[in-house]
Amino acid sequence: MELVKVSQQIQGNEVLSGINLSFQRGGFYGIIGPNGVGKSTLLQLLAGTAQPVSGSVMLNGGEMSEIPRKHLARKLAVLQQGGLPPAGFTVREVVGMGRFPYQSWLGGEEDDPSSIIDEALEAMGLSGLQQRRLVQLSGGERQRVALAKLMVQQPSILLLDEPTTYLDIGYQIALLDIVKSWQRQKNLLVIAVLHDLNLAALYCDELIALHDGKVASKGEPAEVLTEQLIRELYGTGALIVSHPLTGAPQIMLQPGL
């Protein structure tokens, strides 16, 4: 997947200008940067839900805008905030909705998808909750339902927009562990907008830091997460230390510096 000289405007303001990026299958990429820098805008372009004012978004060598929506949904799935249907549906019904790219206009599939749905429910630890209605779930459980719905979509590309928002630290780690193991198992390309730089450094192979409409830095977490970049992007001081177990860079914030 590739962005070639992509620029995007929102209400006449240039949010992204001349972005060139390429993403490889099997990679886990994190998009970071301060509030309002254009991370969600970038993700919308990658999802094909918005078109750039100039430049191209390419998928498998072709322009993404030319791929029919249903076809695209078999390749690419997006985890968005508030992306679940109304709360009256059961967990199993909602997860089943992820099969939409494979259904005929009558709503059915040639082969019974039950085993695919069972597998996703099992993987997300939701088998025991499948007859519960969404309204009866906690925030963390709902996030797992949203992920199970994407899993039955059987994509090769997964786009995540701030997937750990509203989750406690246990659920944050649980969710990213699930994504990582699914990614490894199916060799997925994962691109995630992440605010938490420490989580980003722990899970991503590469980070892309946005600043002033451009890519300020791109590379392995240890290359990108420098004290200078943190100050430049966020206007705050930070100490970077090495995670004692994994060696990933971890940020220690400094009040009032």
Ligand SMILES: Nc1ncnc2c1ncn2[C@@H]1O[C@H](COP(=O)(O)OP(=O)(O)OP(=O)(O)O)[C@@H](O)[C@H]1O
């Ligand atoms: N519907 C809209 N109308 C006007 N301006 C918008 C709209 N959506 C986004 N913007 C502006 O476009 C810019 C980029 O927004 P975007 O949501 O992509 O940023 P972000 O990096 O994802 O921000 P955050 O970290 O706060 O979620 C921001 O300056 C924002 O104010």
